[in-house]
Amino acid sequence: MSKTIEIVVTPTGQTHVQTKGFVGSDCRQASRFIEQALGRQTGEELTAEFHQQASQQQSYQQRH
Amino acid sequence: MSHIVEIKTEVRDPVAIRAACQRLKVPGPVFGEFRLFSTSAIGWAVRLPQWRFPVVCDVNTAKIAYDNYEGRWGDTKHLDGFLQGYAVEKAKLEARKKGHTVTEQSLADGSIKLTVSVGGVA
Numbered sequence: 001m002s003k004t005i006e007i008v009v010t011p012t013g014q015t016h017v018q019t020k021g022f023v024g025s026d027c028r029q030a031s032r033f034i035e036q037a038l039g040r041q042t043g044e045e046l047t048a049e050f051h052q053q054a055s056q057q058q059s060y061q062q063r064h
Numbered sequence: 065m066s067h068i069v070e071i072k073t074e075v076r077d078p079v080a081i082r083a084a085c086q087r088l089k090v091p092g093p094v095f096g097e098f099r100l101f102s103t104s105a106i107g108w109a110v111r112l113p114q115w116r117f118p119v120v121c122d123v124n125t126a127k128i129a130y131d132n133y134e135g136r137w138g139d140t141k142h143l144d145g146f147l148q149g150y151a152v153e154k155a156k157l158e159a160r161k162k163g164h165t166v167t168e169q170s171l172a173d174g175s176i177k178l179t180v181s182v183g184g185v186a
Contacts, residue, residue, distance in 0.1 A: 003182040005164075007155050011174035013147025015071040015155075027066035030182060037158040038151055039074035039126070046067050 005031045015039070073151045074126035080157055081108050081121060084149035093121070105129035112142040119143060152176050
């Protein structure tokens with residue numbers, strides 16, 4: 001899956017930033033530069049995939 | 065899909081202000097002190113269509129000063145359009161600085177969607 005950052009700017013200038021294709025917490029680092037440049041964060045939602053990927057990463061690290 | 069962040073746009077970059085003006089086909093921003101009916105403001109002034117006074121952006125504080133007399137001296141939709149244009153242009157500037165490619169798409173509800181290809185696979 002390719003890594004992308006999707007940015008949707010509403011007609012009033014509100015912005016939603018969404019990451020796709022990143023593993024676990026990498027997504028936060030990947031999009032931080034755009035989030036900080038655009039303004040002030042007013043909310044964050046971690047998706048089910050975030051938690052799923054994070055737990056998969058943790059179990060992989062425990063096995064290796 | 066990993067996380068979604070909501071951001072309130074803050075106008076802090078004169079380069080992106082200029083790009084937003086070009087996008088909206090309005091005169092480029094001018095820096096100085098400007099009268100807004102009974103007050104004045106210092107910053108980058110943008111002349112929006114049919115607005116009696118400019119919109120003045122202080123890029124240090126991210127405050128936007130304007131007086132449109134509750135819509136009588138300027139339609140707020142033009143200010144919203146400027147903020148949208150600024151956010152789009154600022155995001156494109158920052159993504160390109162990092163070497164990423166950006167595609168733009170207009171959505172049915174008037175929103176603008178940017179897709180930044182970061183490269184590599186998960």
